[in-house]
Amino acid sequence: RVGESITLLAEKSQKIEDIVGMIRGIASQTNLLALNASIEAARAGEHGRGFAVVAEEVRKLAEQSSDSAQDIIVLLDEIQAASRQSVSEVTSAEQGIEQQVAAVHEMRESFTRIKQSIDGIDSQLQLVSSATTELDDSSGKIAEVISSVAAMSEQSAASTEEVASSTQEQFNYITSISERSNELAQHANALYEEVKKFKI
Secondary structure (H helix, E strand, O other): OHEEEEEEEHHHHHHHHHHHHHHHHHHHHHHHHHHHHHHHHHHHHHHHHHEEEEEEHHHHHHHHHHHHHHHHHHHHHHHHHHHHHHHHHHHHHHHHHHHHHHHHHHHHHHHHHHHHHHHHHHHHHHHHHHHHHHHHHHHHHHHHHHHHHHHHHHHOOOHHHHHHHOOOOOOOHHHHHHHHHHHHHHHHHHHHHHHHHOOO
16 A cells, blocks of 8 residues: 555655746736836837836746746655655565565474474374383293293203203393383483473
């Protein structure tokens, strides 16, 4: 709307400038006619003195009209210059707004991508948590079985001592795996809780 108003103002200013140009032309012709009338009045002598006074007044009015028209031209030039400056500023402001809108749109897309990434991490952590829980349960069951085998092996004959020793080592390994699984589950749960804080 501002741009349209300024454009309309420029059009009206041009029309005024055209009218002022016509006024200046008329004033110039009037001034010339008044000058000729003064010359003719001087030739008429005493009888033309009154006419000479009128001709002089007409000439002065013509000059004043021409001067006023020139002042209007100067003012119109200033108005047109200000209008052009306003158009330039409005155009720059519109471009700035368009850039800000584009930046906001890009930021919104970035947040959407971040949310999608966090949701993906959340899903993966849930899978890790479930897997570590299952691993912990399986390790516990294996440990129970090996413990039973070790107990039975200790009650066997001397020929099974090596089997018992090997079974005990396996039990120790499984116990260590179970402990590591518990630690992994704790870390996964802690990481899951931290990621939940960043949900949008």
